[in-house]
Amino acid sequence: MGRSLMHLNSLLDHFDSYTRLHIGVNIIRDQLVDLGIQDEIRFHFVDIDAGALRGLLFRHTRHSTPYGEPLRCSDVCIATSLSPEWKRLVAVKELLHITDTAEETAQSEAAVDRLIENLSLPMDIQQETRSSLNDRTHIIPALAVLVPKECRKILRSLRQQERITATDVATIARIPDRYAEFVISDEFDNLVESIRGINGHS
Amino acid sequence: MTSTGKDALSNLLFAGSDCSLVNLKLMRGDSQDISTQRLRNEVHSALMQVRTGTAESHSDFPDVASPLHVSIEELAGSC
Numbered sequence: 001m002g003r004s005l006m007h008l009n010s011l012l013d014h015f016d017s018y019t020r021l022h023i024g025v026n027i028i029r030d031q032l033v034d035l036g037i038q039d040e041i042r043f044h045f046v047d048i049d050a051g052a053l054r055g056l057l058f059r060h061t062r063h064s065t066p067y068g069e070p071l072r073c074s075d076v077c078i079a080t081s082l083s084p085e086w087k088r089l090v091a092v093k094e095l096l097h098i099t100d101t102a103e104e105t106a107q108s109e110a111a112v113d114r115l116i117e118n119l120s121l122p123m124d125i126q127q128e129t130r131s132s133l134n135d136r137t138h139i140i141p142a143l144a145v146l147v148p149k150e151c152r153k154i155l156r157s158l159r160q161q162e163r164i165t166a167t168d169v170a171t172i173a174r175i176p177d178r179y180a181e182f183v184i185s186d187e188f189d190n191l192v193e194s195i196r197g198i199n200g201h202s
Numbered sequence: 203m204t205s206t207g208k209d210a211l212s213n214l215l216f217a218g219s220d221c222s223l224v225n226l227k228l229m230r231g232d233s234q235d236i237s238t239q240r241l242r243n244e245v246h247s248a249l250m251q252v253r254t255g256t257a258e259s260h261s262d263f264p265d266v267a268s269p270l271h272v273s274i275e276e277l278a279g280s281c
Contacts, residue, residue: 019273022267024269026265026269027269044260045257051233052233053228058223058252059224061222077248077251077252106225106226154275
C-alpha cells in the first residue's frame with residue numbers, strides 16, 4: 001500500500017473513535033501534519049462564483065532560497081459566499097486531497113486540462129479519469145471525518161428513535177443540511193468502507 | 203484557450219519558474235451548465251487572488267465556534 005493511501009485510511013481510523021462534535025478543520029489539518037505531511041497549509045477566502053466552483057486545492061513546491069530544498073505548499077481556496085458549514089466541508093475535502101496518490105493527482109498540463117474538462121461536463125456524459133473521479137468522491141471521506149464513525153452510530157440510533165431531526169445532526173456536526181440524513185445512513189457507512197477497501201484496508 | 207493551447211490559467215500554472223504544480227483539485231458548484239472555459243476562468247481567478255494577496259488568507263482555519271464541545275454520548279443519555 002502506498003504511503004498516500006495509508007494516510008487517508010490512517011486519518012479515517014484516527015477520527016473513527018471520536019464521540020465529540022464538531023470536528024474542527026484545524027484538528028484535521030494538525031492530524032495531517034502528525035502523519036508526516038509537512039506542507040505549509042494556508043486557507044484563502046476568494047471571490048468566485050460558488051455555483052461553478054466552491055473551492056480548490058493548489059498544491060505546489062517553491063524554493064524559499066535559490067539552491068535550498070523546495071518547500072511544499074498547499075493553498076486551499078474557498079468561495080467567500082458559502083455558508084460556514086459549506087466552507088468547512090470544502091476545506092476538509094480539499095485538505096484530504098493532500099493524501100492523493102500519484103495516479104489521482106492532476107499535475108501535468110494535460111492532466112489539469114482533462115480534469116477541468118471532465119468536471120465541466122454534465123454528470124450523465126462524463127468520462128471519468130482517476131483524477132476527476134477522485135475529485136468527485138472525496139466528499140465521502142471528508143464527511144466521514146467531520147462526522148466520525150462512533151458519532152454516526154449514536155446519531156443514527158437517536159434519529160431512528162426520532163429523538164433528533166436531520167437538521168439537529170447538521171447543526172451539531174456543522175455540515176450542510178443536505179448531507180445530514182445521508183451521513184447517518186447505512187449506505188454512507190458502506191461507501192466509506194468501500195473507500196477504505198480501495199485504499200487497502202484489511 | 204488560444205490557438206496556441208495556452209490561456210491565462212495554463213500560464214499561471216505552468217509558465218512561471220517560481221513554483222511547480224504537485225496537484226490541482228476542484229470542488230465543483232451545483233450549476234449544471236458550465237463551460238470548460240468558465241470553470242478555467244474561475245480557477246484562474248481564485249489563484250490570482252491568492253497570488254496578488256487580495257484574498258483573505260489564514261494559516262489557521264477561522265472556525266466560528268470552539269470544536270468538540272458537544273458530547274454525543276451525553277446527548278444520547280439526555281434527550
